[in-house]
Amino acid sequence: xxxxxxxxxxxxxxxxxxxxxDMTRRDRLEELYERMxxxxxxxxxxxxxxxxxxxxxxxxxxxxLVEVLGxxxxxxxxxxxxxxxxxxxxxxxxxxxxSGVDLLALxxxxxxxxxxxxxxxxxxATGLAVLVGTISGYKGGRVDTVITSISDFFMAIPGLPxxxxxxxxxxxxxxILLGVxxxxxxxxxxxxxxxxxVLSIRENSYVEAxxxxxxxxxxxxxxxxxxxxxxxxxxxxxxxxxxxIFASVGLYFIGVLPYTGQNWGVxxxxxxxxxxxxxxxxxxWLLVPIIAIVGLAFGLILVSQGMDRIFNPxxxxxxxxxxxxxxxxxxxxxxxxxx
Amino acid sequence: MNYYLRRxxxxxxxxxxxxxLTFGLIRLLPGGPFTQxxxxxxxxxxxxxxxxxxxxxxxxxxxxxxxxxxxxDYLVGVAQLNLGQSISLEQPVVEILAxxxxxxxxxxxxxxxxxxxxxxxxxxxxxxWEGSKFDKVASSISIFLMSVPYYIFAVxxxxxxxxxxxxxxxxxxxxxxxxxxxxxxxxxxxxHHAALPIAAFTIGGIGSTALNMRGNGIQVxxxxxxxxxxxxxxxxxxxxxxxxxxxxxxxxxxxxLLQIGFRLGGTVVLEEIFSYPxxxxxxxxxxxxxxxxxxxxxxxxxxxxxxIAVYVADMTYGLIDPRISAGDSDGY
Numbered sequence: 001x002x003x004x005x006x007x008x009x010x011x012x013x014x015x016x017x018x019x020x021x022d023m024t025r026r027d028r029l030e031e032l033y034e035r036m037x038x039x040x041x042x043x044x045x046x047x048x049x050x051x052x053x054x055x056x057x058x059x060x061x062x063x064x065l066v067e068v069l070g071x072x073x074x075x076x077x078x079x080x081x082x083x084x085x086x087x088x089x090x091x092x093x094x095x096x097x098x099s100g101v102d103l104l105a106l107x108x109x110x111x112x113x114x115x116x117x118x119x120x121x122x123x124x125a126t127g128l129a130v131l132v133g134t135i136s137g138y139k140g141g142r143v144d145t146v147i148t149s150i151s152d153f154f155m156a157i158p159g160l161p162x163x164x165x166x167x168x169x170x171x172x173x174x175x176i177l178l179g180v181x182x183x184x185x186x187x188x189x190x191x192x193x194x195x196x197x198v199l200s201i202r203e204n205s206y207v208e209a210x211x212x213x214x215x216x217x218x219x220x221x222x223x224x225x226x227x228x229x230x231x232x233x234x235x236x237x238x239x240x241x242x243x244x245i246f247a248s249v250g251l252y253f254i255g256v257l258p259y260t261g262q263n264w265g266v267x268x269x270x271x272x273x274x275x276x277x278x279x280x281x282x283x284x285w286l287l288v289p290i291i292a293i294v295g296l297a298f299g300l301i302l303v304s305q306g307m308d309r310i311f312n313p314x315x316x317x318x319x320x321x322x323x324x325x326x327x328x329x330x331x332x333x334x335x336x337x338x339x
Numbered sequence: 340m341n342y343y344l345r346r347x348x349x350x351x352x353x354x355x356x357x358x359x360l361t362f363g364l365i366r367l368l369p370g371g372p373f374t375q376x377x378x379x380x381x382x383x384x385x386x387x388x389x390x391x392x393x394x395x396x397x398x399x400x401x402x403x404x405x406x407x408x409x410x411x412d413y414l415v416g417v418a419q420l421n422l423g424q425s426i427s428l429e430q431p432v433v434e435i436l437a438x439x440x441x442x443x444x445x446x447x448x449x450x451x452x453x454x455x456x457x458x459x460x461x462x463x464x465x466x467x468w469e470g471s472k473f474d475k476v477a478s479s480i481s482i483f484l485m486s487v488p489y490y491i492f493a494v495x496x497x498x499x500x501x502x503x504x505x506x507x508x509x510x511x512x513x514x515x516x517x518x519x520x521x522x523x524x525x526x527x528x529x530x531h532h533a534a535l536p537i538a539a540f541t542i543g544g545i546g547s548t549a550l551n552m553r554g555n556g557i558q559v560x561x562x563x564x565x566x567x568x569x570x571x572x573x574x575x576x577x578x579x580x581x582x583x584x585x586x587x588x589x590x591x592x593x594x595x596l597l598q599i600g601f602r603l604g605g606t607v608v609l610e611e612i613f614s615y616p617x618x619x620x621x622x623x624x625x626x627x628x629x630x631x632x633x634x635x636x637x638x639x640x641x642x643x644x645x646x647i648a649v650y651v652a653d654m655t656y657g658l659i660d661p662r663i664s665a666g667d668s669d670g671y
Contacts, residue, residue, distance in 0.1 A: 049482075153353060153356050155597070156357065156649070157360070158603045159601060165634070169364065242485075251608070290491050294486050297488075
């Protein structure tokens, strides 16, 4: 995320100004690398949750890559014997459906679509929420009143029913558009939460100092306010992404969103409607898409829980001290937001 | 102005805004409900000159009037609880919705209360014995629960407990044979039918509630006022309820307001899976049948329910947190 980088460079700028003469560009880049990439990576990697989460997410990235490069067969009916169990025939590792479609091919086939949609939903929901929340919280006054009233209105509309109505109106088939529509009013609640955090941050003395020095509002928001709410935003980015997965699969499952070929939700729906519920023979057909969905959400949540570490100042200080080893901290708090 | 009065005045305004949105959506929908209805009516042999009159009766809107007039008609209709006639079910929309609403409210309220109570209890124990084995196991389970969507629990419960084992019914809100009324038989039947949907919807939310409560609890336990209370020699029960629990739950209560919205929307999928005749079930039925009056009616009623639920929660929030009645607590 762009804002993340901006947030960190604030500290570097401040430092390099003082030692400008004896710092080369190379040194500065090295310091930037240390602060922005190496240290957070070490801290994050020291937590098992991040490690497992990153591995899980890499599997999905790999699946997306396999599909984009066309390394696995495309799903089509009668390409394999019907209703094979997983690992029964290693040519079709995850088994096949009732119409003889390779389940692994089905799952891989829709991975890029899902990943794009999830990314779009998360970026849209958190991006808008941060924009709205910081401006409304920092500016206050009339701007705040207007923004709060608008977000109150959007909070009063239940998400999924609105998405259903919009899906009929727009029949979104583009994954990015779909991601945005699914989280169409998600920003409102999150924006309110961010606003209340900004309200307390703006009372801090260093923000006041910036204000007295005549720093412009966008700069204060970018350099002083954003770094403080970043942990919260990152956690909520993951929650918004998870919401996008859950909502899309759920709506595909009940057959409301337009079918764009096969997809985890569609597969689930087919399995459910064509006997997956009644016979033990087809139960893997139901379970494979479920595992795909849960796995992605699990990976995302693990990473977000582990990332809490990066933003926990106590753990970071320990690293910048003389010892480069990071022990398992005994006190990490989970800042899990809504839902 | 008084907080409560201001908050109450906002309800009609919100409902007006939402009704405007539904009206806008009706006009926006591709092919439009009128076009579709017109084709349907003509196909079913209604004389062309009577079509407009029929549409007026069904939709409660005069198709040839200017837009502002239609808008006013629509608002007057909503105010008089006239949402038109369902095309697919051939009944007034309001009647269908009045039947469906209690089931949805029953599902959402029961499961949300259960989720909150169970989650808070688990989280509180975790926070108190932080780092214990129970804490670690419960945290891992919570993280896992957070990554499973509630409808997966619904599907699995339906698969195992209803279809394979036959312990629970697979659909409907009550058995057909049972008369409605305050009889033991009826209530048992209702509970039996609602058990799986409520369980699925509850489990889906416990993980995040517990993790939230754990985080807040740990934070509050580290606060100085808890230490001061201990030094003052207050009893343990007083410290745990008045100091720790209250301050740990407060921020979650605000989050609950947001959750009600997501959960009310979530019943759409839940009710569809269990064929539970609530608002969400009819919304999907209307979508599949191109029944625009019913669809918009469902949307409007779900939204109004949400507005009222959030209002009630807001009012009770004032009772728990006295700061709120001292004017706009977060206005700078």
